[in-house]
Amino acid sequence: MTTPTDALDRVLHLATLVQADLARFEREEGLSTSRVHLLWVLGASGPSTQQSLATALDVTPRNVTGLVDGLVGSGHVTREPHPGDRRATLVTLTDLGTRTVDGLATSHADLADRLFGDVPAERLATFGEVLDETTQRFAQLMEEA
Known part of the structure; x- marks a missing residue:
């Protein structure tokens, strides 16, 4: 038991x-986990303003500036003028950034298959439900603390 x-x-x-x-x-x-998370969000959403990235990542705009600076320096993203707002810039994946995100997605899917591919669907569904409930309960306990 x-x-x-x-x-x-x-x-x-x-x-x-x-x-x-x-x-x-x-x-x-x-790449730090935070930078990978930003790349993942960009891969899913496409070119984005730093403000929208801050919202998506639930961090401050200043934090996003630092992350983007690092990713510009490593060649994963560029900053480009926003076509509809001259005050804003768009953060855009470079070819290296796109290859990195594609590799992350492949690696992610491979790990998911290796961990759960042979788990019967009913057991996996139950596992997912328990994880969701546990995550929600833990988040609630953190808010109360």
Whole structure:
């Protein structure tokens, strides 16, 4: 029988494994998790203003400026004039940025398949429901704290 403490211990172990994998990725790719998240959002949304990126990432505009500066420096994105607002700029993926996002998507899908591809659909659905409930409950506990 699994107790609530056993379940939490397993979640914490999983979190440790995920963090170790992210750290490995950061070392290999030279990109922080925050920069990867910004690239992922750009890959999904297309060229975006820094303000819209700040909203999507739930960070301050100043934080986005630093992330974009780093990604411009590494050649993953460019800043281009906004066609409809001369005060704004658009952050746009470069060819390197697009290749990076494509590689991330492929890697993401591969890991999902390796982790869950052979899990029966009914069990995977139940797992997803429990994860959703746990995430919502944890978020609520954090807000209350």
